[in-house]
Amino acid sequence: MNEPDCNPNQETFVINLGPQHPATHGVLRVKLTMDGEYIVHAEPVLGYIHRMHEKMGENRTWAQFLPNTARLDYLGALSYNHGYVQVVERAAGIEVPERAEYIRVITVELNRIASHLLWYGAFVLDLGGFTPLLYAFDDREHVLDLLESVTGARLTFCYFRFGGVYNDIDEPFITGTRAFIKRLRSRLPDYHNLVTKNIIMIKRLKEVGPISAEMCRRYGATGPVLRGSGVCYDVRKNEPYSVYPELDFDIPVYSECDSMARYMVRMDEIDQCLRIIEQALDKLPDGPVMAEKAPKIIKPPVGDYYGAVEAARGTFGIRVVSDGTNTPYRMKLRSPTFSNLSLFGEASRGMLLADALALMGSLDLVIPEIDR
Amino acid sequence: MSMLCETLKEDFLALAPLALVDTDYKAKGYQLDITVAPAQVVEAATIMNRRGYTLEAVTGVDWLASAGPKPAKKAAPAEGEEEPVEAPGAPVAEQMEVVYDYTNTGQELCRVVVRCRIPRANPELPTVSGVFSGANWHERETHDFFGIRFLGHPDLSPLLLPEDADFHPLLKDFRV
Amino acid sequence: MGKENLQSAIVQFAALDQLLALGRANSLWPMTFGLACCAIEMMAAGASRFDLARFGAEVFRPSPRQCDVMIVAGTISKKMAPAVQTLYDQMPEPKWVIAMGNCAISGGPFVFEGQYGIVEGADKLFPVDVFIPGCPPRPEALIEGILELEEKITGTRRWPRVEAG
């Protein structure tokens, strides 16, 4: 192993965390230079699940790339579906019927809840608590049941289409979703009593892993990480897309900058998601779910297009370059956790190893999305 | 066009970029499209940093002369041109393009694209990782995929590809 | 794989072997080893609704030294392949491998002409005992895979079969 470049008078050693480690949520590897229990230098090593999405984007037709978007961030697959269909619709000039947009919002928000619930369970598991995971997965299964009844899949949804959605939602889905909203509202206080107010949790998260707003800006961090640093930035509000402007919801912001703030942002977001879904169900208009004029074969005009959506972990940006043929010329996927993780090296400097894992958990990493 | 974009435009006109185009946000997804020379990349980033923007992504596009789109007309430099121009500075010879996506996390929306063309045979340009720390990984990734060398970058070893990778898979003429 | 990996004893205790196999089959300790999407379904299989503990397979161990079965849940990239291989080598005998999901079986949807980054199937690296197709497979399919492995170890199936449809 290479000699770490740090003070030669200090006795440091190198620890290899990952790529197979339960706390890295997948196959992330971090090379840690340690001074005792303290981190001198942390260097994430990526690429252990690089799946060539961008290369595949150049090899497949516009429609054939759709299933790939579900496999980037598999916890919030529908947001990625949404980002991709949205930028292609922008490029090809396809109008989406209103009902389809409402269905998109409902399903995306349900997916966001599922994602946050899983994160909640896994995060507490990282910190040593096993029980909350079981509660979170119990609720998550209900979301997945609902989503499966419309999309046919549990995880890697491929539901949106250019110009609408694949299937209309039905009455059982609507009543089921309403029942779920009621159920989760009654369960959320339990979540808070079990974890948020727990003394061990507070001790491990309060004032741990501070990330300033300025650091977020330098690294391009978005999502709950940025909102936990006191910056009210959410693509759904700042760059309104779909039917979000017609819905009334708040963006939870905490300015403590610590892991607890990021935890609270996500927990409050679950609440806001429920609000969004409730309103969207109330306002759901009748009509078609697929644009009538949507062309069968997509050939966007020459040029490059950018689109961004708020995924569960931050801004998912996608840049497509079209050369006028039925395959993209270039497809750049800007994943939120790639930028969020890039600040880990700086943020974890001088931290205790155990605290750094709490920080890493609070970044909510999904590795295949970082490596793409 | 928001106030924020207007002030930014003034800043950039002082820099004298190769092209500066107001784009239709609805059609393209961004408001300003700026093409700069390789030597101006760092200065562009400094302006963005001063104005409180954040760097969303850095990426490359490989423009093989044969595979690229039909050359659009050469964008006229500066002077607030209004009509949207397709693919500004479209390829003439084999080129690489480096694209920087900037955005503002404040209340006003302004997405800016800064591009820079470099010859494909010798793809080199200065790094902006000194200005935006987040550019470090993005540039490493771009080097992985396209072999573009960012001069002054602290560490250009492969990020996503295996440590000993010596190929650049997103080049259009890449074959296994 | 499996029984034939054990060194044959000078004196054969058939009944004892069977007992041992039964014990092994009902306490399969998988390795905590999630690669990609399928790992989430693996977690779901271990959580409240599906509860792998009912089959003695809930003890997900982070160390390969304590595991019997490796569930390859996700795409193996070429960069990851040496690590996966090492983990497999570090597991004590007898050991079994379950390839969960299409990526682990054959590279799945990530196989295309000119692909440069993934290993096309876990069986290119080491022998695989049970294949579970799907993208990702449902948790029931993973349970089915564990039961299939139990059947392979003991030679009989203790649990009823479920007809899909």
Add this chain to the structure above:
Amino acid sequence: MSGYFCELYSGTKSLFVGLGITFRYMLKPVVTLQYPHESLPMSARFRGHIELIGDEETGAPKCVVCGMCQKGCPSNCISLAGEKPEGGKGKVLTSYILDFTKCSLCGQCVESCKFGAIRFSKDYNLAGPRKEAYIFDLLKRLEEKGR
């Protein structure tokens, strides 16, 4: 000092509150599905691997060998062949092979089929010792089902 005792009190309280929740859930009905003994009904839209739909009267596949599913598939899972019988109209399907191990269940094939000849099956719990078993000969499956 008082801060210390305050913390001790609130900390102990939080632990008991947590235990109380666990206790409450202990008395609630079990959420676990006893899988091999009972199973969930698959929703109507559940996506298993695809299968051919046979004509209700003759049992012959509805497929007219247009090849749209093959073209639409992102992962090249489908290979089909047909031949034109002498004197007959249109093509007749002779083989339809699905390599399920490469499928991503995106549904492009079912969507692109204008003749309603394929659908998703409800096979949700496949597992077995051979990977070749998941390269399905759908025509044979259809025949077996018809029998």
